[in-house]
Amino acid sequence: MTCDFDGELTKEQVEELETLANESVYKNLVIDCTIYNDQEIKEKSYRSKLDLVGDVRLVTVPDYDTCACCGTHVKMTGEIGIIKCIGVDRHRGGTRITMLCGKRALKDVQQKQEIIAEVSKMLSAKPEIITSNLSKVQEELAEMKQKVASLTNELMELKSVNYLASEEPAICIYEKDLVGDALRRLCLMLMEKTDKKVLVLTGEEGNLKYALGAKAMDVRPLNKCLTAEFNGKGGGKSELCQGNLAGNEVEIRSFYLLHHEA
Numbered sequence: 001m002t003c004d005f006d007g008e009l010t011k012e013q014v015e016e017l018e019t020l021a022n023e024s025v026y027k028n029l030v031i032d033c034t035i036y037n038d039q040e041i042k043e044k045s046y047r048s049k050l051d052l053v054g055d056v057r058l059v060t061v062p063d064y065d066t067c068a069c070c071g072t073h074v075k076m077t078g079e080i081g082i083i084k085c086i087g088v089d090r091h092r093g094g095t096r097i098t099m100l101c102g103k104r105a106l107k108d109v110q111q112k113q114e115i116i117a118e119v120s121k122m123l124s125a126k127p128e129i130i131t132s133n134l135s136k137v138q139e140e141l142a143e144m145k146q147k148v149a150s151l152t153n154e155l156m157e158l159k160s161v162n163y164l165a166s167e168e169p170a171i172c173i174y175e176k177d178l179v180g181d182a183l184r185r186l187c188l189m190l191m192e193k194t195d196k197k198v199l200v201l202t203g204e205e206g207n208l209k210y211a212l213g214a215k216a217m218d219v220r221p222l223n224k225c226l227t228a229e230f231n232g233k234g235g236g237k238s239e240l241c242q243g244n245l246a247g248n249e250v251e252i253r254s255f256y257l258l259h260h261e262a
Contacts, residue, residue: 001098001099001100001101002096002097002098002099003096003097004091004094004095004096004097004098005094005095005096005097006091006093006094006139007094007095008090008094008095009088009097010086014088014095014097015085015224017085017097017213018083018084018085019158019232020064021083022082022083023062023079024064024077025077025079025080025081025082025083026078027078028077029061029062029063029064029076029077029080030058030062030075030076030179030230031060031061031073031074032058032060032062032191033057033058033059033060033078034058034060035055035056035057035058035059035169036056036057037052037054037055038054038055041056041058042204044058044066045065045066046058046066046067046068047065047067047068048067050068051232052068053180056068057069057070059073061077061214070095072121072259079214080101080102081101081102081103081105081106082101082102082105082106082109083099083100083101083105084099084100084105084108084109084236085097085098085099086098086099086100086108095194099101099123100226102123103193113159116130121135123137125185130244138163149180149182154183156182156185156189157187157189160190160193163190164190164193164194168256168257169257169260169261170196170197170198170199170256170260171194171196171197171198171199172199172201172252172253172257173186173190173198173199173200174200174201174202174208174249174253175200175201175202176200176202176203177206178200178202182202183200183202183209183210183211183242184242185241186200186210186211187200187211187212187213187240188213190239191214191239191240192213192215194215195215195216196214196219197212197213197214197219197222197252197260198211198212198214199211199223199252199253199256200212201245201249203250205248205249206246206247206248207244207245207246208244208247208248208252209242209243209244210226210234210243210244210245211241211242211243211253212226212240212242212244213239213240213241214239215239217239218238218239219238219240220235220236220241220258221238221241221243221262222259222260222262223235223236223241223243224262225255225259226252226256226259227243227245227252227260228257229241229247229249229254229255230245230246230247230255231245231246231247232244232247233244
């Protein structure tokens, strides 16, 4: 269920609300549901979004709240069970809290406890320090990514010597396992070293990613030919286009070299 507030709430305020709500459950208070007539209701203080006339039903949680309501209520607050906030979001200038209660809240806590235990086991760390350990893992991963990118650049530099030695009128390269922006970076690297058009392909046969570029030529017409021939999608600027092609490397290479002047 969700509960909307007309102002923004801090983390501490949300925690206080959750604590107070659960305290009312622990007290197992008797909930009073009483219908009042026109005269009686004038003497009562209660919450309502509407101006009500006629008989009004008030639901009261002693020492906590009284509101006009025609809905279903428990007889005692203890029947509700644990109340747990599982999400806080900004909503229409205010705050929306998502909550669970009773068995649903218990099941959610159990599932999250299992996740914490599994992560704790994977990190060989006590539950209370898994966040700091995860931060270290993220830092190490970022460092590894930088090293991989650096080594990939060095490898591409070495391979570019062979790529550029080709006597073909245009350059076409297939590197199966390029990840991230390595496809684009390799294409740009080669473009700087040759006046030929450059096509770099990567991925699995039948669904290849590509980068097509040239230092001093507009490659968009050729890109249009490639995507039309191989049922592809892609585009870009005059000097560089990227996308996907539904074909194999041999077919694309043959077509590219035949139509490279497009």
